[in-house]
Amino acid sequence: MPGRHPHAWTRGREHEHPPVVSEQRAHFEYVRAGKRRDGRAGSGIAGSGIMSADRSFRHRLAERGVDRTLLLLLPGVLFLVLLFCYPFAYGLGLSFQPQKGGGPFANYVTFFTDPYLRGTVWITFKLGLPAALVNVIASVPVALRTRGSFRGKRLMTILLVVPVTLGTVLTAEGLLSYLGPNGWFNKVLTALHIVDRPVALVHNYWGVLASLLITGFPFAYLLTLSYLTGIDPTLERAAATLGAGWWQRFRRVTLPLLAPGLAITFCLSFVLAFSVFPSAQLVGDPRGSTHVISIEAYHAAFQQYDYSMGSAIAMVMAALMLVVVALVLAWRATFYRGATGGKG
Amino acid sequence: MSTAEAAGPPGRRRLAARPSTWLAWALSAFFFVNLAGVIGVVVVDSFGTRWFTSWLPEGFTLSWYGxxxxxxxxxxxxxxxxxxxxxxxxxxxxxxxxxxxxxxxxxxxxxxxxxxxxxxxxxxxxxxxxxxxxxxxxxxxxxxxxxxxxxxxxxxxxxxxxxxxxxxxxxxxxxxxxxxxxxxxxxxxxxxxxxxxxxxxxxxxxxxxxxxxxxxxxxxxxxxxxxxxxxxxxxxxxxxxxxxxxxxxxxxxxxxxxxxxxxxxxxxxxxxxxxxxxxxxxxxxxxxx
Missing domain, CATH: 1.10.3720.10 (MetI-like)
Structure with a gap:
């Protein structure tokens, strides 16, 4: 029955409860409070005098928020369990059944003893950490400047979102031509006599880094901007009234409030950069300086058809990513957590 | 190249701007100039005939799309x-x-x-x-x-x-x-x-x-x-x-x-x-x- 929980309950108990009106209000408050009141909502109603022992099991469940409406969750949850959790568990299990034999941990042992495979971890960090750091740090001044309303803000937002539409392939194609030995970038540098001969910027580390910056910066900027607009501007004005210069205002007021948001932005940017695959393949040097971990995972699974090894590398990747995210979040927990999320 | 004019910072400029403002404009300008270059190179090439080491292709054509x-x-x-x-x-x-x-x-x-x-x-x-x-x-x-x-x-x-x-x-x-x-x-x-x-x-x-x-x-x-x-x-x-x-x-x-x-x-x-x-x-x- 729909809405079994509050209504049926109220209806069924009317004879025991003359003050239907207050009951009704309790119900509305319960619904309005939604998820935030959590367990307290149930105990609040129970505390209003109805603690009869003959409450059926269903009523007791309903009081805790379990009723038929929850069935609406079922398709979504079922779907994710089937298509996300099951493959993940299957992959984890598969990674302990190496195709080449040698005990359950053979894949992991191979991965961490072979210097070529182990090296992918270092290469991936060397690409992902600077890319995430540069994107987050560069996004702060840009977001600071553009948080107010100004002429052309809409245009600026659209222009910043453009790189999202490019896709990795156009970015790669463009970088190959633009940064290549005969590309415009090197032509300008040579014409300005900054360099004598074209700099090698593609098919190596720098090409991939450039591609990560182009695709990652808009994302970091949008996140930082949304965290920044959540900070009350009057705080900074108060600091200015007290005689703080722009640097003091930034260092003492804005930055501490922004830091938790920046930590999240860094995490998400890093996760994006960590899983770099197409650009490392196209702009980079996939068998050498940009032999990142995702390339190796794909190579093992779908080119050598060693699904077990491929899954093992994917699991190593997931574990490494979770470690970094956990470290950043643990660091973030030491910050002041106050009114940064005040927007809304 | 339609994206070129986007390279310059839009809006007003004040000479007595704060350093963060200058930094923001410099970063955005650098980002947009390079972005325009990356996109522009692909767009120009898709319309170009032969393009080796010059600044622009020798001629333009639509035939590549077909x-x-x-x-x-x-x-x-x-x-x-x-x-x-x-x-x-x-x-x-x-x-x-x-x-x-x-x-x-x-x-x-x-x-x-x-x-x-x-x-x-x-x-x-x-x-x-x-x-x-x-x-x-x-x-x-x-x-x-x-x-x-x-x-x-x-x-x-x-x-x-x-x-x-x-x-x-x-x-x-x-x-x-x-x-x-x-x-x-x-x-x-x-x-x-x-x-x-x-x-x-x-x-x-x-x-x-x-x-x-x-x-x-x-x-x-x-x-x-x-x-x-x-x-x-x-x-x-x-x-x-x-x-x-x-x-x-x-x-x-x-x-x-x-x-x-x-x-x-x-x-x-x-x-x-x-x-x-x-x-x-x-x-x-x-x-x-």
């Missing part, structure tokens, strides 16, 4: 892209909206676990779960077919719909539903006659965002697609990666076509959604974990 369309079988590729993305949007909306409703309105034991379950596929990058997922799909002979591509793309789309829809549902006054229920409406009619009409803007926004994500989703489609089920991104990747006999210009023409379709989708999406607010909503959802 050639790319024939050479890469783009009619088939576009058809697959449209089929995959529309089906993914429809299924993820049908599955995601009811879940979003429960998560927005109800509190129940285990809610945190369910929330994390819905957040994980978005937080974990596609390639990590894409490899085991593709392995499972190969086991059931689904990989390489259109169904496999759709199923794989649904994995991040359903949670994305849930995350985008939750704030829209929270905005609706619960007393409206309560009124409908007291008048005797069952959950199904509350959904079809009360909530859905009120949620149309939200569903539209979520759908368009899922559409953009699906058209641009490289990793999952790449890992599960067969020769007949490639979407535009994947076809583009294969065109570049197995280059050699193909001319650079027709690949560039294809890349421009891809970007044009994405820009159209994104401009439509931006009419419905404010990107900065969207991120805040996601953030707030993350904070309630």
């Amino acid at each position: 050639q790319a369309w024939r050479e890469f079988g783009l009619s088939q590729v576009f058809l697959v892209t449209v089929e995959v993305s529309l089906l993914v949007v429809a299924i993820s909306a049908v599955v995601g909206v009811p879940s979003a409703y429960v998560l927005a309105r109800r509190s129940f034991p285990g809610k945190k676990i369910v929330t994390v379950l819905f957040l994980l596929p978005i937080l974990v990058p596609p390639i990590t779960y894409g490899i085991p997922l593709a392995t499972v799909l190969y086991k059931f002979h689904l990989a390489g077919t259109l169904a496999g591509v759709i199923v794989a793309n649904l994995v991040p789309s359903v949670p994305f719909v849930v995350l985008t829809m939750t704030p829209f549902i929270e905005q609706i006054d619960p007393t409206i539903e309560s009124a409908a229920r007291m008048s005797g409406a069952r959950t199904f009619s509350v959904f079809t006659r009360i909530l859905t009409p009120l949620l149309v803007p939200g569903i539209l926004a979520a759908s368009i965002l899922v559409l953009v994500r699906t058209v641009g989703m490289f990793e999952l489609t790449f890992l599960t697609a067969g020769p007949d089920s490639q979407t535009l991104v994947v076809a583009l990747y294969y065109a570049v990666f197995s280059a050699g006999i193909r001319t650079q210009q027709s690949i560039d023409a294809m890349a421009v076509l891809y970007t044009l379709s994405m820009v159209v989708l994104l401009v439509v999406a931006l009419r419905f959604v404010n990107p900065t607010q969207l991120v805040t909503r996601i953030k707030e959802e993350g904070a309630t974990r």
